[in-house]
Amino acid sequence: MAGTRRVTVSTDAHGHTTGWADATAVGPTPTDPRAAAFFDVDNTMMRGASIYWFARGLAARRYFTTGDLARFAWQQTRYRVLATEHAGDMSQARQAALAFVEGWRVGDVERLAEEIFDELMAPRIWAGTRRLAQRHLDAGQRVWLVSAAPVEIGRVIAARLGLTGAIGTVAEVVDGTYTGRLVGELMHGPAKAEAVSQLATVEGLDLPRCTAYSDSSNDLPMLTAVGRAVAVNPDGALLRVARERGWEVRDFRTGRRAARIAVPSTAALGLLAGAVSAGRALHRRRRPA
Known part of the structure; x- marks a missing residue:
């Protein structure tokens, strides 16, 4: 895979910078070009956090030690029971987003993301959510993933699912290599709404005709x-708001799975920062040439 980056970076009138990536170089022309659907990834499109599964795939390839992954898994279990996403997680999450890709080639990240998606993420895609996305595609609408994960990983997931593309966290790239600095903000909370608004302006979408999941x-x-x-x-919290506002609710969890507290995306990024820090020396030694 070539190391050329395929990311559109946009800054609005308020100085908010965001980025997105098309899943394919040339996609079909939508028959309903003013409408689109936006899907969160972690625990919406797939079970668990995509960045966690990516880290687990790297551990299997010895980019992390077994001990690093064990500590990461223990922390994930702890967060399943105790954690919720909140503003206090964001500095740790931002650190993770920076540390995670620093020094990597764009092409290497995308190649590994493709391999790891097929091995670990594909079996965890919610079939019900995938069907919802397909309905929008069948209606001639574009479908975008919106994730706190690096936009290149989101693009790979979107491509594997046959979707239009992905909005995600944009890390700075110089000469095909991640510098460890972010472009704009971590794609979380209000940043997702700002990104959707910017993409709508560029792509000519009518937001009142769009859907978000x-x-x-x-x-x-x-x-x-x-x-x-x-x-x-x-x-x-979202269930309460949805009931108050009369929003549609889809729950594809069953039994014990429905009762579990899923790993929040920012918590997963924060946990990843610890794993990256602990395994940094080995990680650098084994980084693809």
Whole structure:
């Protein structure tokens, strides 16, 4: 895979910078070009956090030590029981987003993301959510993923699912290599709504005709930025809001799985920062040439 980056970076009149990537170089022309659907990824499109599964795939390839992954898994279990996403997580999450890709080639990240998606993420895609996305595609609308993960990883997931593209966290790239600095903000909370608005302006979308899907109350800014909001596998706070506002609710969890507290995306990024820090020396030694 070539190391050429395929990311559009946009800055609005208020100075908000965001980025997105098309899943394919040339896609079909939508028959309903003014409408689109936006899907959160973690716990909405797939079970768990995409960045966690990516880290687990790297550990299997010895980019992390077994001990690093064990500590990461223990922390994930702890967050399943105790953690919720909140503003206090964001500095740790931002650090993770920076540390995670520093020094990597863009092409290497995308190649590994493709391999790891097929191995670990594809079996965890919610079939029900995937069907919802397909309905929009069948209606001639574009479908975008919106994730706090690096936009290149989001693009790979979108491509594998046959979707239009992905909005995600944009890390600075110089000469095909990540510098460890962010372009804009971590794609979380209000940043998702700002990104959706910017993409709508560039792509000529009519937001009142668009739909957004998420599991988390942290995505309320995105859910309220469009004409139709759908709560998918919702956390307690989002479920309450959805019921109050008469939003559609889709829950694809069953039995014990429905009772679990899923790993929040920012918590997963924060946990990843610890794993990256602990395994940094080995990580650098084994980074693809």
